[in-house]
Amino acid sequence: MHKSIVWRLMVFLMLIPSIVFADQLLNQIKNSINTPPIIWGKFIQNRTLTGVSKKLVSEGYFLVDKQRGILWVTEKPIYQTLVVADAGISIKNKSGTLMNLDSRNLPSVKYINELMLAIFSGDMNAIERVFNYTGEVTSRGWSLDLTQKNISSAVFKSVVINGGSVVSRITLISREGDVTDILFTEVKPIAALTTDEISKFQ
Amino acid sequence: MKYRNFNRAIALTLFLVAVGLAFWMFANLDFIGSRIDGNVFSLLPKSERNPVAEEFVNRIAKSGEKSAVILIGSSNLDTALAAEKEFRFQIKNLDLKSLSLEGGLTEYIAVLEKHKSGLVTPEDELLLKNQSARFWYERSNALAYSPSNVGIPWKDDPFGLLGNWLNRLVGSTKVYPQGDSLIASQDSVSYAVVPLEINSSIDSIQSQNILADAINLAIENTKDKYQGISVIRSGVVFIASDTSKTAQRDIAVIGLVSAICALILVASIFRSFYAIAAVLMTVSIAFLYAFLTCIYIFPKVYVLTLAFGTSLIGMSVDYCLYWLTGSIGDNKSPFERRRYLLPGMLLALATTVMGYLLLIMTPFPVLSQMAVFSISGIIAAWVTVIFLFPFITKLRFSSNKANALPHFIQPGFFGDISILRYLLISAILLTSFYGAFTFKANDDIRSLASFNKSLVKEQSEASKILDIPSPSQFFIVTGSSELEVLSQTDALTKKLDALISQGFITGYRAITQYVPSVEVQNNASAAYISPNKDEAIKKVAKEMGMRPNWVKSETQVSSPITLADISILPIYKRLNYLWFDSSPSVRSTAVLLMGVKGEESVEQLSRLASSEVDWIDKPQEISNIFYRYRKLFSYIILAGYFLTFIAIYMKYKLDSWRAVIPPIFATFITLAILTLMGESIGLLSIIAFALLLGVGTDYGIFLLQYPRDRRILFSISIAALMTLISFGSLSFSSVPALHSFGLTLLIGVSLSWLLTLFFAKRPASDA
Numbered sequence: 014m015h016k017s018i019v020w021r022l023m024v025f026l027m028l029i030p031s032i033v034f035a036d037q038l039l040n041q042i043k044n045s046i047n048t049p050p051i052i053w054g055k056f057i058q059n060r061t062l063t064g065v066s067k068k069l070v071s072e073g074y075f076l077v078d079k080q081r082g083i084l085w086v087t088e089k090p091i092y093q094t095l096v097v098a099d100a101g102i103s104i105k106n107k108s109g110t111l112m113n114l115d116s117r118n119l120p121s122v123k124y125i126n127e128l129m130l131a132i133f134s135g136d137m138n139a140i141e142r143v144f145n146y147t148g149e150v151t152s153r154g155w156s157l158d159l160t161q162k163n164i165s166s167a168v169f170k171s172v173v174i175n176g177g178s179v180v181s182r183i184t185l186i187s188r189e190g191d192v193t194d195i196l197f198t199e200v201k202p203i204a205a206l207t208t209d210e211i212s213k214f215q
Numbered sequence: 216m217k218y219r220n221f222n223r224a225i226a227l228t229l230f231l232v233a234v235g236l237a238f239w240m241f242a243n244l245d246f247i248g249s250r251i252d253g254n255v256f257s258l259l260p261k262s263e264r265n266p267v268a269e270e271f272v273n274r275i276a277k278s279g280e281k282s283a284v285i286l287i288g289s290s291n292l293d294t295a296l297a298a299e300k301e302f303r304f305q306i307k308n309l310d311l312k313s314l315s316l317e318g319g320l321t322e323y324i325a326v327l328e329k330h331k332s333g334l335v336t337p338e339d340e341l342l343l344k345n346q347s348a349r350f351w352y353e354r355s356n357a358l359a360y361s362p363s364n365v366g367i368p369w370k371d372d373p374f375g376l377l378g379n380w381l382n383r384l385v386g387s388t389k390v391y392p393q394g395d396s397l398i399a400s401q402d403s404v405s406y407a408v409v410p411l412e413i414n415s416s417i418d419s420i421q422s423q424n425i426l427a428d429a430i431n432l433a434i435e436n437t438k439d440k441y442q443g444i445s446v447i448r449s450g451v452v453f454i455a456s457d458t459s460k461t462a463q464r465d466i467a468v469i470g471l472v473s474a475i476c477a478l479i480l481v482a483s484i485f486r487s488f489y490a491i492a493a494v495l496m497t498v499s500i501a502f503l504y505a506f507l508t509c510i511y512i513f514p515k516v517y518v519l520t521l522a523f524g525t526s527l528i529g530m531s532v533d534y535c536l537y538w539l540t541g542s543i544g545d546n547k548s549p550f551e552r553r554r555y556l557l558p559g560m561l562l563a564l565a566t567t568v569m570g571y572l573l574l575i576m577t578p579f580p581v582l583s584q585m586a587v588f589s590i591s592g593i594i595a596a597w598v599t600v601i602f603l604f605p606f607i608t609k610l611r612f613s614s615n616k617a618n619a620l621p622h623f624i625q626p627g628f629f630g631d632i633s634i635l636r637y638l639l640i641s642a643i644l645l646t647s648f649y650g651a652f653t654f655k656a657n658d659d660i661r662s663l664a665s666f667n668k669s670l671v672k673e674q675s676e677a678s679k680i681l682d683i684p685s686p687s688q689f690f691i692v693t694g695s696s697e698l699e700v701l702s703q704t705d706a707l708t709k710k711l712d713a714l715i716s717q718g719f720i721t722g723y724r725a726i727t728q729y730v731p732s733v734e735v736q737n738n739a740s741a742a743y744i745s746p747n748k749d750e751a752i753k754k755v756a757k758e759m760g761m762r763p764n765w766v767k768s769e770t771q772v773s774s775p776i777t778l779a780d781i782s783i784l785p786i787y788k789r790l791n792y793l794w795f796d797s798s799p800s801v802r803s804t805a806v807l808l809m810g811v812k813g814e815e816s817v818e819q820l821s822r823l824a825s826s827e828v829d830w831i832d833k834p835q836e837i838s839n840i841f842y843r844y845r846k847l848f849s850y851i852i853l854a855g856y857f858l859t860f861i862a863i864y865m866k867y868k869l870d871s872w873r874a875v876i877p878p879i880f881a882t883f884i885t886l887a888i889l890t891l892m893g894e895s896i897g898l899l900s901i902i903a904f905a906l907l908l909g910v911g912t913d914y915g916i917f918l919l920q921y922p923r924d925r926r927i928l929f930s931i932s933i934a935a936l937m938t939l940i941s942f943g944s945l946s947f948s949s950v951p952a953l954h955s956f957g958l959t960l961l962i963g964v965s966l967s968w969l970l971t972l973f974f975a976k977r978p979a980s981d982a
Binding site: 067 | 292293296321349350353354356357358359360361362363364366367368369370375379382393394395758759760761762765
């Protein structure tokens with residue numbers, strides 16, 4: 014009993030710095046993070062789905078264009094492209110379209126897009142609007158623990174973002190317990206999209 | 216002497232009762248205030264429709280009445296959200312509930328999963344019929360390897376079929392959450408949406424006005440702090456408050472103007488304090504009885520009744536004037552005078568009350584109330600004049616300059632110059648014909664709506680941004696069982712889908728979007744057990760290492776979802792207004808529409824009606840009722856003239872036409888003038904003509920009864936002037952209904968007076 018009180022007190026004390034510095038936290042991250050209009054990078058994704066024994070590991074590259082959205086190209090073990098854009102969300106492979114959610118008919122798809130874009134581009138203003146957050150900034154980088162402010166509309170139970178000058182790791186935990194862990198490498202700003210890339214957004 | 220004492224007793228009783236009632240009224244001002252109804256919606260006619268539809272209309276209206284939505288817009292989302300915070304702070308002490316986001320989606324999804332084979336979008340149904348096993352294998356893999364699946368875990372929806380179905384349902388909402396706020400956007404403007412629910416303590420106009428004012432003030436303060444934001448208000452409370460304020464302002468202004476004009480007129484003619492006091496007393500007593508009668512008979516007294524009732528001032532002053540002018544330079548005793556005036560006044564009262572009685576026959580509660588108000592007020596004024604005035608000894612006046620005026624008024628003028636007279640008569644006839652055959656009728660309820668235009672614009676903008684369904688135009692599907700109703704509804708929504716793609720409407724809200732009919736679910740289930748998909752599921756199960764019974768659960772047909780499955784969920788609270796079990800054997804549901812675009816859409820929609828599907832178009836229905844009653848009223852007026860003619864004929868025989876013809880011609884010439892002015896004729900103008908019948912014939916009756924009495928000629932002239940002042944002032948009202956009523960009477964009464972003189976018998980002494 015006594016032990017549990019001490020434990021709680023310690024947790025509480027540990028929370029204090031992050032509460033006190035909550036306002037400064039995002040500012041500090043904003044100062045350290047680069048958010049160029051377009052970034053390119055490689056990813057390794059690990060998914061653990063509830064009720065599925067196989068660990069789903071995939072690799073590929075991604076593009077985050079603040080204007081157009083997210084292009085997510087999985088190369089291994091299967092080839093497919095996921096586009097999250099203003100027009101909607103679509104998944105295609107070499108044989109054609111597998112899934113398509115049109116955001117013109119479904120405004121809520123736009124909401125999911127904005128959520129994903131905020132997370133993947135490290136847009137702290139957008140993150141602040143949607144999430145409650147705790148986190149820390151060290152000399153090696155920063156980490157943010159996000160929970161959606163509005164629980165009833167929450168897509169994720171929690172989101173953890175790690176980064177330095179760019180986002181280096183994102184962990185998404187869905188309401189049902191699916192865990193998606195994504196590591197980013199070779200992340201760099203790029204000046205413009207190729208015509209092939211632009212066509213993928215359309 | 217006994218007769219006199221008896222009269223004195225009556226007078227004293229009447230006076231004391233009036234004083235007592237006045238005291239009672241002042242002592243119970245709070246109670247009386249609570250009985251005044253400022254709700255403009257209660258002015259709509261009693262419907263003649265089937266009770267199921269009526270119940271729906273009421274439900275939808277009720278759910279709308281207590282809610283309001285404020286949209287705070289800015290091109291910058293952060294500005295909109297900051298302004299929203301400020302606005303919420305400003306309204307935190309008001310009698311409002313801020314509605315929170317309704318959750319319950321998780322529970323709903325859990326129910327859906329149990330019935331998922333029947334919940335497939337038409338697009339996926341087509342794919343299930345046509346696509347290969349490879350397609351389904353790849354689709355399942357694609358979803359498993361995507362960074363995130365929204366809403367439903369992969370294992371429960373490995374092909375995203377239920378996800379697509381759910382997205383089609385909840386995805387179409389234009390409002391989405393952003394942190395603690397709700398966001399909607401249109402034309403690159405982001406709106407923070409603040410849905411409000413008005414507490415039930417807000418039930419009187421006063422509290423409603425206070426609340427609306429407070430919200431408006433909060434909006435102004437927020438706008439001051441955040442320049443450049445736009446605020447859109449939607450809610451009955453704003454329109455109701457604005458309308459009741461307009462009506463109250465009209466009462467104040469019109470009442471004051473007619474009162475002041477009446478007093479100036481009385482003062483300049485009689486130059487006596489007692490005359491003014493007598494007039495004021497009569498008007499007060501008339502108003503007192505009119506108001507209390509309405510309070511006694513009706514549960515609520517409409518603000519519009521009071522606005523209309525101000526014209527009562529003019530009417531009750533008429534009776535004073537007949538008495539007062541009768542006293543100028545007259546040596547008769549008060550009781551002789553009463554005997555002298557009684558026949559004319561009695562007939563005048565009878566015909567006027569007859570005019571108002573016609574109003575009671577309309578289906579509009581406010582009009583019957585106006586009639587009760589006027590009849591009781593006029594009778595009270597009449598009784599006051601007849602029973603109290605004889606005891607006011609100071610009501611005796613000498614002639615002055617003003618009294619010489621009637622000498623310039625010549626009844627039966629142009630009587631000698633017959634050519635001119637015939638010319639004038641033919642002009643009257645021609646204009647009357649012109650009026651009778653060229654007037655433009657307009658029964659559109661919207662042309663009578665006096666709602667503040669900018670508020671109405673805000674309302675429609677909010678509906679567009681939020682995609683709120685119309686509360687006045689919708690379908691009702693009726694059947695004997697849930698099964699039947701749902702399948703009829705699905706048939707209807709299929710047709711509506713076609714109208715959406717043709718651009719006639721933008722969307723609809725139907726219970727079948729949540730619970731499709733059994734046919735639709737059976738068709739989906741038939742597609743769901745596609746062999747190709749089942750082949751894919753086996754391959755996927757092997758690769759992903761799923762449990763053996765998973766394949767079975769993903770390939771079997773589930774039972775169709777029914778209303779009973781969702782009626783216990785929190786989400787059903789948002790839907791239950793769509794469903795109505797009116798009796799054990801009658802089930803019905805409403806299909807609400809979004810973005811109905813004008814008459815062409817209405818035309819298309821109305822064609823979808825059938826024996827099971829009712830098309831409800833409230834504005835059109837009211838307009839139809841207006842049309843029918845306008846026609847009916849025209850016949851009532853005809854009958855009224857006929858009855859009045861008979862009543863007068865019994866007394867004045869062959870001369871009776873002189874009292875009846877002038878208001879008839881006045882009516883037709885007024886029609887002509889209104890047409891030339893570009894005004895269209897609606898029910899309210901026709902009602903004005905009905906009153907003209909009552910008022911106009913009075914002048915003729917008095918001229919017939921007292922052909923040689925110059926004082927009576929003077930009386931009716933002043934009476935006409937008074938009526939002009941009171942009804943004329945109504946034509947300045949910003950309430951279109953009162954305006955057209957006032958304008959019609961303004962023209963009608965002037966003409967009626969003029970024509971009464973024109974057609975009057977020349978006094979024998981002048982002949």
